[in-house]
Amino acid sequence: MQADQLIVENVSVSFSGFRAVSDLCLKVRAGELRCLIGPNGAGKTTALDLICGKTRLSGGEILFKGKPIHRLSEHAIARAGIGRKFQVPSVFRALSVRDNLHIGHSKQPGVLANLATFGQGSDTEDIERLAELVGLEDELDTPAAHLSHGQTQWLEIALILAQDPSLILMDEPTAGMTAQETKKTAQLFNRLGGRHTLIVVEHDMGFVRDIAQTISVMHQGKLLAEGSITDIESNQAVRDAYLGSGGIGHA
Amino acid sequence: MEIFVSQIMTGLSIGSILLLVALGLAIIYGVTGVINLAHGEFVMLGAYAAWFLQTQFGLGLLASLVPIFLLLALFGWLIEALVIRHLYDRPLDTILATWGIGVMAQQAIRLTAGGELRYVQMPKSLSQSVNILGATDSAYRLFILFLSLGLFALTWGIYRYTSFGLKLRAITQNRAVASSFGINAGRLYRTTFAYGAGMAGLAGALVSPLKSVSPEMGTTYVVDAFMVVVLGGTQSLMGTLASSGILGELSGYLAFYSNDTIAKALVLLAIVVLIRFRPQGLFTARVRA
Amino acid sequence: MSNQGNNRVPEQIQEKGIAVFRPELRENKELERFRVSVKNGNALARTKTEIALYAAVCLAILLVPVFLQDAFLLNKYARYLVFGMLAVSLSLSWGYAGILNLGQAMTFGIGSYCMAMMLKLKTVPVHTGADGLPDFMVWNNVTELPWFWTPFYSPLFGVLAGILLPACVAALLGWFVFKGRVTGVYAAIITLAAMVVVQLVIIDQQAFTGGFNGITDLGQFDIAGITFDAYGSSSYYLVAICLTVTLFLALAITKSKTGLIVQAIRDEEDRVRFFGYDVALYKIFIFSVSAAIAGLAGMLYTIVMEFASPTFLGVPLSLSVVIWVAVGGRQSLLGAMLGALIVTGVQGALSESETFLDTWTLIMGLLFVLVVLFLPQGIAGAFASLARRFERQRPAPARKPVQHTEPVPNGREIESTR
Numbered sequence: 001m002q003a004d005q006l007i008v009e010n011v012s013v014s015f016s017g018f019r020a021v022s023d024l025c026l027k028v029r030a031g032e033l034r035c036l037i038g039p040n041g042a043g044k045t046t047a048l049d050l051i052c053g054k055t056r057l058s059g060g061e062i063l064f065k066g067k068p069i070h071r072l073s074e075h076a077i078a079r080a081g082i083g084r085k086f087q088v089p090s091v092f093r094a095l096s097v098r099d100n101l102h103i104g105h106s107k108q109p110g111v112l113a114n115l116a117t118f119g120q121g122s123d124t125e126d127i128e129r130l131a132e133l134v135g136l137e138d139e140l141d142t143p144a145a146h147l148s149h150g151q152t153q154w155l156e157i158a159l160i161l162a163q164d165p166s167l168i169l170m171d172e173p174t175a176g177m178t179a180q181e182t183k184k185t186a187q188l189f190n191r192l193g194g195r196h197t198l199i200v201v202e203h204d205m206g207f208v209r210d211i212a213q214t215i216s217v218m219h220q221g222k223l224l225a226e227g228s229i230t231d232i233e234s235n236q237a238v239r240d241a242y243l244g245s246g247g248i249g250h251a
Numbered sequence: 252m253e254i255f256v257s258q259i260m261t262g263l264s265i266g267s268i269l270l271l272v273a274l275g276l277a278i279i280y281g282v283t284g285v286i287n288l289a290h291g292e293f294v295m296l297g298a299y300a301a302w303f304l305q306t307q308f309g310l311g312l313l314a315s316l317v318p319i320f321l322l323l324a325l326f327g328w329l330i331e332a333l334v335i336r337h338l339y340d341r342p343l344d345t346i347l348a349t350w351g352i353g354v355m356a357q358q359a360i361r362l363t364a365g366g367e368l369r370y371v372q373m374p375k376s377l378s379q380s381v382n383i384l385g386a387t388d389s390a391y392r393l394f395i396l397f398l399s400l401g402l403f404a405l406t407w408g409i410y411r412y413t414s415f416g417l418k419l420r421a422i423t424q425n426r427a428v429a430s431s432f433g434i435n436a437g438r439l440y441r442t443t444f445a446y447g448a449g450m451a452g453l454a455g456a457l458v459s460p461l462k463s464v465s466p467e468m469g470t471t472y473v474v475d476a477f478m479v480v481v482l483g484g485t486q487s488l489m490g491t492l493a494s495s496g497i498l499g500e501l502s503g504y505l506a507f508y509s510n511d512t513i514a515k516a517l518v519l520l521a522i523v524v525l526i527r528f529r530p531q532g533l534f535t536a537r538v539r540a
Numbered sequence: 541m542s543n544q545g546n547n548r549v550p551e552q553i554q555e556k557g558i559a560v561f562r563p564e565l566r567e568n569k570e571l572e573r574f575r576v577s578v579k580n581g582n583a584l585a586r587t588k589t590e591i592a593l594y595a596a597v598c599l600a601i602l603l604v605p606v607f608l609q610d611a612f613l614l615n616k617y618a619r620y621l622v623f624g625m626l627a628v629s630l631s632l633s634w635g636y637a638g639i640l641n642l643g644q645a646m647t648f649g650i651g652s653y654c655m656a657m658m659l660k661l662k663t664v665p666v667h668t669g670a671d672g673l674p675d676f677m678v679w680n681n682v683t684e685l686p687w688f689w690t691p692f693y694s695p696l697f698g699v700l701a702g703i704l705l706p707a708c709v710a711a712l713l714g715w716f717v718f719k720g721r722v723t724g725v726y727a728a729i730i731t732l733a734a735m736v737v738v739q740l741v742i743i744d745q746q747a748f749t750g751g752f753n754g755i756t757d758l759g760q761f762d763i764a765g766i767t768f769d770a771y772g773s774s775s776y777y778l779v780a781i782c783l784t785v786t787l788f789l790a791l792a793i794t795k796s797k798t799g800l801i802v803q804a805i806r807d808e809e810d811r812v813r814f815f816g817y818d819v820a821l822y823k824i825f826i827f828s829v830s831a832a833i834a835g836l837a838g839m840l841y842t843i844v845m846e847f848a849s850p851t852f853l854g855v856p857l858s859l860s861v862v863i864w865v866a867v868g869g870r871q872s873l874l875g876a877m878l879g880a881l882i883v884t885g886v887q888g889a890l891s892e893s894e895t896f897l898d899t900w901t902l903i904m905g906l907l908f909v910l911v912v913l914f915l916p917q918g919i920a921g922a923f924a925s926l927a928r929r930f931e932r933q934r935p936a937p938a939r940k941p942v943q944h945t946e947p948v949p950n951g952r953e954i955e956s957t958r
Binding site for chain 3: 286334337338341342343344345346347348350351352353354355357358359361362470471474477478481510512513515516519522523524526527528
C-alpha cells in the first residue's frame with residue numbers, strides 16, 4: 001500500500017459565520033482516483049478550493065507529499081504539483097488553442113526565463129500530442145473563444161495535463177458534455193490513474209461508477225461516508241443526506 | 252484643549268466634505284459597478300450652477316440647493332441613458348466613457364463660463380463663527396457637517412427601509428435573479444445614477460463658498476472621493492461614512508504638521524500600503540467566492 | 541465535434557492515450573513532427589508579416605528628414621513621435637496585460653524631469669555655494685544644491701535615472717497593487733490618484749522642482765560628440781531611433797512566452813495562477829517595462845521641448861494617451877503608435893485655426909466616447925477583423941501539395957494523408 005499523498009486534517013473554513021467546511025478529514029494515496037460527491041452546498045468545491053489555495057482555511061492543516069501547503073500562495077501550491085480544473089471551464093478565450101496549451105505547460109514559471117522563450121520550441125510535440133488526445137488537433141490555431149462548450153471543457157483538461165501535476169483536482173469535468181464525451185472522459189481518467197492522483201467532484205453517478213475506486217461523501221461541510229461504490233449506495237446516512245434532493249443519482 | 256478641539260473640528264470638516272463628495276460615487280459604484288470618472292465634473296457643475304443662480308438670478312445658496320440637485324440628477328439620468336447603459340458588461344470601458352464625458356463637461360464650462368476662478372457667497376445667516384469648547388469654528392462648516400450627516404442618513408434610510416432600497420439591495424446581490432423576479436434593473440440603475448449625480452451636484456454647491464470655483468476643480472475631488480471608496484470598501488455605506496471620517500481626521504492632522512499637499516500624498520501612500528493587505532477595503536466582510 | 545469523430549472516440553482514446561503517455565510507442569513520429577512544423581509555420585508567417593509591417597513604418601519615419609528640412613516641422617513631428625512612444629508604452633500594459641493605467645503621464649513626467657535636471661545642471665558651473673545653483677533655487681532662497689540633485693551632474697546617471705526611476709516607481713506601486721490582487725477599475729483609479737499626488741507634490745515643492753513653472757532654460761543634450769538641437773534633424777533622428785528600438789523591443793516581449801502569459805492573465809487571471817505562475821510578478825514586470833518606456837519618452841520630450849513642466853504629469857496628457865491608444869487599437873503596438881500620430885497630427889492641424897483651438901478638447905472627448913461605445917478595439921482592431929473577413933472569403937491559398945494541412949474549417953485532411 002502506498003503512502004498518503006494528500007492529507008487533509010480537521011480542516012475548517014467559514015464565511016461570515018457560515019461554516020462551509022468543518023473538521024474535514026481526507027486521505028488520498030498517490031495514484032488513486034477519488035470521487036467526492038455530496039448534495040448541493042455540501043462543501044465539495046470549497047474543499048477543492050482549500051486544497052489548491054483559492055480559499056484560506058481557518059483551522060486544521062493540509063499536507064501534500066508530507067509537507068504542509070495551506071500557508072503557501074496559489075502559485076507555489078501549483079508548483080508543488082497540484083493542478084485544478086474549475087467548475088465553469090476557464091481557458092484563455094482570446095488565445096489560440098496552441099497558445100493555451102503552451103501556457104499550460106508551466107514547468108518553467110519565471111518571468112525572465114520566459115522572456116527569452118519564443119515559439120513553442122521543445123514543447124511543440126507535447127502540445128500536439130495533447131491536442132490530439134482531446135480531439136482538438138484541427139483547432140490548434142482557433143481562438144479558444146470559438147470552441148463549443150464540450151471542447152472548452154476538454155481544452156481545460158488538456159491544459160491541466162500540459163501542466164502535468166501529480167495531483168489533479170477536477171470540479172465537475174463532465175458538466176455540459178454529451179453522453180459520448182462523458183464516456184471518453186471516463187476512459188481518459190481511468191488511464192490517468194496510477195500516474196496522477198485524481199480527486200473528482202462529480203454529480204453524474206453513472207460517471208462516478210465508471211471511474212471511482214473510492215468515494216468520499218460530503219454533507220454539510222463534513223465527511224459523511226467513505227468507501228467503494230457499493231458501500232456508499234447501501235449506506236443509510238448517505239441516503240438520508242440525499243433525501244429531498246431526489247436521491248443519490250440526481251443530486 | 253482648544254487646539255485639540257479645533258484640530259478635531261478641522262478633521263470633521265474635511266471629512267464631511269469628503270463624505271458629501273464620495274457618497275454619490277459610492278452609491279453609483281456600489282449598485283451599478285460603474286466607476287464614474289465624471290463624478291468630479293458633476294461636483295464642478297454643481298458649483299457652477301450655484302455660481303450661476305447666484306450671479307444671474309440673485310438666488311441664495313440655500314434656496315438653490317434643491318434646483319441644483321434636480322438639475323444634476325437630470326444630467327446624470329441623461330448620461331446613463333445615452334452612454335452608460337450600453338457599457339454595463341465592460342467595466343473598464345465605463346471608466347473611459349465617463350472620463351471622456353468629464354473632459355467634455357470641463358471644456359464646455361471653460362467655453363461658456365470662462366476659465367477664470369469664480370466665487371460664491373456664503374449664506375449670510377451662516378457666515379458668523381460659533382464657539383465650541385473654547386475653539387471657534389465657522390457656522391457654515393458646522394452646517395455642512397450636519398447636512399452631510401443628514402444626507403447620509405437619508406440615503407441610508409432609503410437603502411435600508413424603503414421598497415426601492417430593497418430592490419437595490421437585491422440587484423446588487425444578483426442582477427439576474429432579481430430581474431427574474433420582475434425587478435427592472437435598467438430603471439433602478441438609471442435612478443441610482445441620477446441620484447448619485449444629484450448628490451455630487453449638492454456637494455459642489457455646498458463647497459463652492461469655501462473654495463474657488465474653476466473648471467479643473469473636479470479632478471482633486473474625484474481622486475479624494477475614490478480614496479474614500481477604496482478605504483471604505485464598496486459593500487456598505489457605513490464603510491463610506493467611517494472612511495470619510497478617518498481620512499478627514501488624518502488629513503487634518505497631517506496638514507497641521509506640514510501642508511495639504513504633503514498630507515494628501517501621505518494619505519495616498521497609506522492607502523496604497525493598506526490595499527496590499529486588505530484589498531477589499533477596511534469594512535468588508537469575507538464572502539464565499 | 542463531428543458525429544464521425546464521436547463514434548470513433550473509444551479507439552481514438554486508446555491509441556492516442558498510449559502515444560501520449562508512452563511516446564516510444566508512437567509509430568509515425570516523423571510525420572507528426574512534419575505536421576507540427578507546417579502548422580507552426582502558419583503562425584510564424586503571420587509574425588513575419590507583422591515584423592515587415594513594423595519595419596516599413598519605422599523606415600518611413602526614419603526617412604522623413606531626407607525630404608523635409610523645415611526645422612519647426614521636424615521639431616513638431618519629433619514631438620508626435622514621442623507621443624507615439626508613450627502610446628506604445630500604454631498599449632503594452634493596457635492592451636496586453638489589461639492594466640489600464642490612467643496615470644501613464646506620471647512615469648513620463650518623472651523621465652522628463654530627470655532629463656531636465658541633468659540638462660539644467662549643464663548650465664550651472666560645478667561648485668557649491670549660491671552661485672552654483674539653478675536660477676529658481678536662488679529665487680527660492682535655497683543655499684545648497686539638494687542631495688537628490690547632485691548625481692545629475694553625471695549625464696550617464698541622468699539618462700539611466702530617466703529610465704530606471706520610473707520603472708522602480710512603477711514596480712513599487714505595482715508590488716502593492718498587484719500583490720494585493722487589486723485589479724480592473726480599482727487599479728486604474730489608483731494609478732490616477734498616484735499621478736495626481738505626484739503632480740501636486742512637484743508643484744508644491746517649488747524650491748526643488750521649479751513648481752508651476754517647471755524647469756526651464758536648459759542646456760543641450762549631447763552624447764559622443766553629437767549635440768542634439770531641439771530644432772535640428774539630430775533630435776528627430778534620436779527620437780525616431782529610440783522609437784524604432786522601443787517598438788521592436790515591445791514587439792519581442794509580446795511575442796515571447798512571457799508576453800503570452802501576460803495576455804493570458806488579462807483573460808483569466810486565476811487560471812494562470814493555478815498553473816504555478818506568479819501572476820503579480822508578471823504584472824509588475826510588464827507595468828515596469830511600460831513605465832520605463834514612458835520614462836524614456838519623457839526624457840526625449842524634454843530634449844525636444846527644451847523644458848520640463850508639471851503639466852507633463854497632468855490628467856489631460858494621461859487622458860490623451862488613453863485616447864490615442866483607444867483610437868489606434870489597444871491590442872496593437874503599431875496601432876496604438878499610429879493612433880497617437882493621427883490624433884495629435886489632426887489636433888496640430890486643427891488648432892491652427894481659431895475655432896478649433898477651443899472646441900478641440902470637446903471634439904476629442906466626444907470622439908473618445910464614440911470610440912469606446914462603437915469601436916472598442918480601435919482602428920487596428922477594425923482593420924484586423926476586416927482582414928480576417930477577407931481571408932475567409934478567399935479559398936484556401938493553393939500552395940505546395942504537402943501543405944494542405946493548413947487549418948481548413950473542420951478539415952480532417954490529416955486523416956486522409958495517413
